[in-house]
Amino acid sequence: MKNVSELTDFYYKSLYPALQKLEADRKGLRKKIVIVAAIYTFLVALITYNINTAYDFIFVAYIALGTIIYKFMIHDYTHEFKMNVIKPLIKAIDSSLLYSSKTHVSDYIFNRSDLFSTPDRINGNDYVKGNIDGINIQFSDIHAEKRTKSSKGRSSWHTLFQGLFIVAEFHKNFEGQTVVLPDSAQNTFGNLIGNWLQSKNMARDELVKMDDPEFEKEFVVYSTNQVEARYILSHSLMKKLLIFKKKSNHPLHVSFIGDHIHMALEYDKDLFEPSVFKSLLDYKVAMEYVQTLHLAIGIVQELKLNQKLWSKK
Amino acid sequence: MSTPLIILIVVAIILVLMYNSLVAKKNQVENIFASVDTVLKKRYDLIPNLVASVSKYMEHEKSLLEEVTKLRAEANKPNISDEHKINLDAKMSSALGSIMIAVENYPDLKANENVMHLQHSLNEVEEQISAARRSYNQAVTDYNNAIEMIPTNIMANFMSYRRKQVFEIVESERKNVNVKELFN
Numbered sequence: 001m002k003n004v005s006e007l008t009d010f011y012y013k014s015l016y017p018a019l020q021k022l023e024a025d026r027k028g029l030r031k032k033i034v035i036v037a038a039i040y041t042f043l044v045a046l047i048t049y050n051i052n053t054a055y056d057f058i059f060v061a062y063i064a065l066g067t068i069i070y071k072f073m074i075h076d077y078t079h080e081f082k083m084n085v086i087k088p089l090i091k092a093i094d095s096s097l098l099y100s101s102k103t104h105v106s107d108y109i110f111n112r113s114d115l116f117s118t119p120d121r122i123n124g125n126d127y128v129k130g131n132i133d134g135i136n137i138q139f140s141d142i143h144a145e146k147r148t149k150s151s152k153g154r155s156s157w158h159t160l161f162q163g164l165f166i167v168a169e170f171h172k173n174f175e176g177q178t179v180v181l182p183d184s185a186q187n188t189f190g191n192l193i194g195n196w197l198q199s200k201n202m203a204r205d206e207l208v209k210m211d212d213p214e215f216e217k218e219f220v221v222y223s224t225n226q227v228e229a230r231y232i233l234s235h236s237l238m239k240k241l242l243i244f245k246k247k248s249n250h251p252l253h254v255s256f257i258g259d260h261i262h263m264a265l266e267y268d269k270d271l272f273e274p275s276v277f278k279s280l281l282d283y284k285v286a287m288e289y290v291q292t293l294h295l296a297i298g299i300v301q302e303l304k305l306n307q308k309l310w311s312k313k
Numbered sequence: 314m315s316t317p318l319i320i321l322i323v324v325a326i327i328l329v330l331m332y333n334s335l336v337a338k339k340n341q342v343e344n345i346f347a348s349v350d351t352v353l354k355k356r357y358d359l360i361p362n363l364v365a366s367v368s369k370y371m372e373h374e375k376s377l378l379e380e381v382t383k384l385r386a387e388a389n390k391p392n393i394s395d396e397h398k399i400n401l402d403a404k405m406s407s408a409l410g411s412i413m414i415a416v417e418n419y420p421d422l423k424a425n426e427n428v429m430h431l432q433h434s435l436n437e438v439e440e441q442i443s444a445a446r447r448s449y450n451q452a453v454t455d456y457n458n459a460i461e462m463i464p465t466n467i468m469a470n471f472m473s474y475r476r477k478q479v480f481e482i483v484e485s486e487r488k489n490v491n492v493k494e495l496f497n
Binding site: 211226229231 | 345348440441443444445447448450451452455
């Protein structure tokens, strides 16, 4: 597998012609968006001035319609970008990987992961699927939301999870369910009270205290089986998960269910989308695409999932 | 209700909670020891096979093999205490470790399919044993903490709960982890 700097080279060298064309598109598009936004805002302001009532309704409608217009305007540009930049990047990492810009990891798998409460709506895109070193892996952008109803009966959506969702085969046999979550209680309330609060979490299985202090500080583990949880989370895997967490620098949720490892990385934004107001040749912009892809596809090697137990071969 | 009565009820509730939490911790230790026992037994079951396949080749390590057989026989005796089982496990781990190192000196043996199979099975069982040991140690630590910390220590004293022993990692075992061997 290519490393990050090789991929960055690939981005700036091999993709340069495509990027240059996209840059021209982007500049034209940016101009168009600014003009349309100005006209649109002016019109809405004019209407509001004349109606002189229902401000909150107009504001909500303004934002909603604005978003739709914006999405419609960048639609072609987004498609071009994904086909000419993201797809070749993925192929450069591993040519056997399949990419689809429209679909996402199935709702079934997301719900199976048991990392979040059951969402009422799952959206996503940029689905990648393939086989790395004999391990099946798939990941995509996921935006899972839950509907809540206020006392007035008005329903609103709130986000359960937005970010990168990765699923891969796990190299050990297990039967139960083990969930690793970011540790918020222990960080906020300290060890004693935090631990007590964690053990009282009714929505989860038994609390498993791990014997790696650094891991224990960063994560909290719940499992149906104390011994199995430790069988899965060996000392070396705990170290590797810590390194992965540091590398990604985003809250990490992991679960081991049904012979698979599920990883959810919270980014709180839609990933792999083209930047409209920043240059695609900007180093920071490029690095985000490259690093995120490398991180996701790299988990097989990073967590040594390819070193299958002998009885699983 | 009078104040003394309320205080009495609160104290009674606290005592019951303390008692129950201690019992729960003790049962957790026993419960997890049962899983440790299961995986240990799994390993003991592999030993006759291992001894049978390597004894033909290993002339110089006869004493090692005898020791392993003896340890297994001892572990299979009924009614042995948990402490004794823990000690036997430590001895067994180091003896098996030495055999595995000795196998390296016999190219014929290393290539033997049967021995390879046994080695892999042993490695898998070792991983399970390690997980079970870690769980047991955590349960024992929770239990030991409870019987030594205020206020549960007073209650534990009345219930005559004693400290329990944890598994210690054998020095030789720490060295023996050879990743290449594990996954070839």
